[in-house]
Amino acid sequence: MKGKLCTYCSTPLYFQKNMEWNANGTMYLKGDISHRMVILDCKALNNSMVQLEQRVGVPITDAIVRAKAAAANRYINTVLSGPLGWLSRSFSTIKVYEKIAEQALYLGYGVVRFTEYMRRVRLEGQVINPYLPMMMAGDIAGTFSSVERKPGRIRFEVEDGLMTFEIDQDQRFGEMLRARLKPQTPSIPAISSYRRCPECGVPILLSRFKWNLAEGLIYDVKTARRTAIIGMETIQSLYDDLEERLGPEVPIYVMEIEKERVRKDLEKRDLIATAEGYRRLLAQLRVRGMGEVAGVQKAGTQLRVRVNNPYSVPAIVALVSGAYEALNQIDSKESWRIDPRGFLDITVEPK
Numbered sequence: 001m002k003g004k005l006c007t008y009c010s011t012p013l014y015f016q017k018n019m020e021w022n023a024n025g026t027m028y029l030k031g032d033i034s035h036r037m038v039i040l041d042c043k044a045l046n047n048s049m050v051q052l053e054q055r056v057g058v059p060i061t062d063a064i065v066r067a068k069a070a071a072a073n074r075y076i077n078t079v080l081s082g083p084l085g086w087l088s089r090s091f092s093t094i095k096v097y098e099k100i101a102e103q104a105l106y107l108g109y110g111v112v113r114f115t116e117y118m119r120r121v122r123l124e125g126q127v128i129n130p131y132l133p134m135m136m137a138g139d140i141a142g143t144f145s146s147v148e149r150k151p152g153r154i155r156f157e158v159e160d161g162l163m164t165f166e167i168d169q170d171q172r173f174g175e176m177l178r179a180r181l182k183p184q185t186p187s188i189p190a191i192s193s194y195r196r197c198p199e200c201g202v203p204i205l206l207s208r209f210k211w212n213l214a215e216g217l218i219y220d221v222k223t224a225r226r227t228a229i230i231g232m233e234t235i236q237s238l239y240d241d242l243e244e245r246l247g248p249e250v251p252i253y254v255m256e257i258e259k260e261r262v263r264k265d266l267e268k269r270d271l272i273a274t275a276e277g278y279r280r281l282l283a284q285l286r287v288r289g290m291g292e293v294a295g296v297q298k299a300g301t302q303l304r305v306r307v308n309n310p311y312s313v314p315a316i317v318a319l320v321s322g323a324y325e326a327l328n329q330i331d332s333k334e335s336w337r338i339d340p341r342g343f344l345d346i347t348v349e350p351k
């Protein structure tokens with residue numbers, strides 16, 4: 001993968017061609033503005049899934065695989081649109097999958113290898129260092145369905161960081177692919193501009209992430225944690241699905257779990273509870289595609305934050321209130337309002 005990183009900012013040149021980073025806090029796949037993506041912390045995401053499963057008391061693996069498969073199916077449909085897609089599908093060979101697996105390296109998903117392939121019937125392989133095995137399984141199932149134009153059911157196992165998978169064509173899986181995806185287009189333009197890399201044009205702030213393309217890894221240099229680029233609608237459709245089946249408390253659980261994690265993560269950091277301190281802390285939201293912070297106000301013990309184009313209401317509220325607790329060393333209560341124009345107002349104060 002030599003020569004594939006920008007010589008100025010070290011971001012893969014792949015993104016210059018394939019991704020749009022907007023200053024309004026959104027990033028999306030070029031050619032499909034509704035396919036918005038976010039850079040998520042893998043450990044936090046895994047923690048959130050494990051704890052959510054404990055709280056709701058039933059397995060959620062299938063729901064995760066389903067949500068990710070539906071989003072991956074749509075993503076690959078976009079990637080394979082036009083003559084390339086026609087060619088790929090008409091003469092589908094293992095090479096089509098290898099080409100797609102190369103993209104997984106840029107997104108931080110790990111290294112995918114294929115060991116067996118029968119056109120329209122079966123695909124087998126391994127993933128070294130999968131970012132989240134349940135989501136990776138969804139990616140593979142969604143990709144198979146898109147390439148073969150036939151749904152498949154996936155089985156997978158993980159041992160010592162190595163995931164093995166096999167997928168067989170199965171019409172029943174078609175139902176799973178029809179998870180409710182709600183594509184969104186950002187509605188609020190940016191309020192301030194980005195400083196961009198003079199060579200490749202991505203926001204210069206992306207240099208906070210380091211890509212290891214040989215191993216399919218992305219690290220956040222500031223937190224030393226692994227990250228991955230994930231479709232926003234995966235997260236949304238997963239939470240919607242769980243909420244519909246398990247009850248309205250699901251988003252509250254997500255918020256509580258995230259809030260506790262943010263507080264723990266930030267407690268060790270040396271941060272100051274001023275409006276400027278919060279602004280600096282929340283600035284990373286934009287380059288991660290999570291929204292643009294439009295205002296931070298502190299009046300006495302009350303903190304008010306507005307975020308335009310938020311990627312997930314519970315996650316953003318949890319980030320702000322978790323930060324408030326960490327910086328002030330007190331318990332807090334929060335309220336919020338989502339405006340139909342596309343912004344989220346959050347108020348946090350002592351409990």
Ligand SMILES: [Zn+2]
Nearest residue numbers: 006009197200
């Ligand atoms: Zn660059």
